[in-house]
Amino acid sequence: MSTAFVARSLDEVRFWSRIMKEHSLFLRLGFRCEDTQLINEANQFYSVFEAIENRANTFDKNTDPQVIQRFNVEVHTAVSHIWAFKRKILGLILQCQLPGANNFPLLVDHTSREAFYFRNRLEQLNAGKLDPLPDAIINENVFFLRIMADHAKFIGHLLDPSERKLVDQAREFSEDFDKLLFQARDLDSMRPQSQTPPLLDQFLDQNRVSVKSLRDFKKTASDLIAACRIKSIIHPLLADHVYREAERFLHIIDMFESALTGQPMPSMSFE
Structure with missing residues (x-):
């Protein structure tokens, strides 16, 4: 246990607890008015x-690591519960038990994958066993590239069909990230032979270019939605939500690049 463990734990919990909180809101907004039990569960989550997020903000890097370790266990329990809730909702939708609701099955699956990722990260942190750098680069990119591809699909479907140019742009981003995801999975299946610094460096560089473009598109869309300048059914908070996730992916890519080129990256390890 170290200050690096504390800092990394707080960074993960602060970011992802807010994401989980917002997922609860988005899912609630997609339920039918008669789905009172599901609405109540979403409100509880x-x-x-929100309480986890607020509590995480009371800690700092000098907090006793054992306190943070216990906090991570509490958060892990909450994340496990919301993951189960999301999978229950997905089952109801796919079994046609929520006709007329407005949560896409892919969106619910998407939010459950993020919960699973968060839960797994908490387990890794408390065990002190983060992935080695070459594995982390591939694993994180496979995860986030799919998240970015999903975001592009959601944006395309939630924009008004009359916003033809923006819908086309979203579709192009979806296709681009699908291709990047396939390439990442190819690199994954070629492990460990594929994990050479030159290949991983090129992998990061290529992904960074596309993520920056998508990040900028999301920022523009978020600003336009907030100003009521385009037609859509996208909640302003959802537009900001997907923008923040793209920003986080870029931050992760930059940290990997720093480590790969021999520069220190304290936030990515306990060393």
């Missing part, structure tokens, strides 16, 4: 993760 919103409160749980």
